[in-house]
């Protein structure tokens with residue numbers, strides 16, 4: 362009995378591939394992901410995303426298309442590698458990004474976030490799948506898959522691409538008057 366307890370304690374003390382995310386680690390990965398959106402750096406991308414990273418988001422695909430389904434397939438991969446994410450992020454202007462909620466289990470993190478854009482705020486929910494990577498780092502996990510969706514209609518309005526129906530109506534009324 363005493364030996365079994367010691368073995369169990371030793372297993373807990375040595376991080377292994379079966380280790381689970383802690384609250385600190387889940388929050389740190391959520392914060393790092395937010396920083397990649399609001400102030401991208403390749404160093405942070407390397408510390409946060411796995412090399413074989415894949416991102417799926419119909420919202421981002423739709424934004425890239427400016428509506429419609431071309432040139433990016435709406436249901437296809439948004440970024441098929443860390444390098445693809447990096448080249449897109451490095452060329453994008455930074456956007457505000459604040460983490461609102463973090464929920465996590467052993468290897469998955471769900472983040473509800475807010476991008477305080479103007480004139481419309483944008484709320485999104487992103488789910489990160491993680492893989493255990495390093496035994497001797499404070500955050501030994503990397504994100505290898507993200508599924509994220511958000512209010513892309515508001516984002517398109519903020520970019521000036523989409524004119525909301527209410528503004529179109531006002532314009533018609535003004536034209537008739």
Ligand SMILES: *[C@@H]1O[C@H](CO)[C@@H](O)[C@H](O)[C@H]1NC(C)=O
Nearest residue numbers: 402403404405406407412443
């Ligand atoms: C990030 O990782 C890539 C390899 O995936 C490497 O070429 C690059 O130098 C790294 N950048 C930094 C800043 O660590």
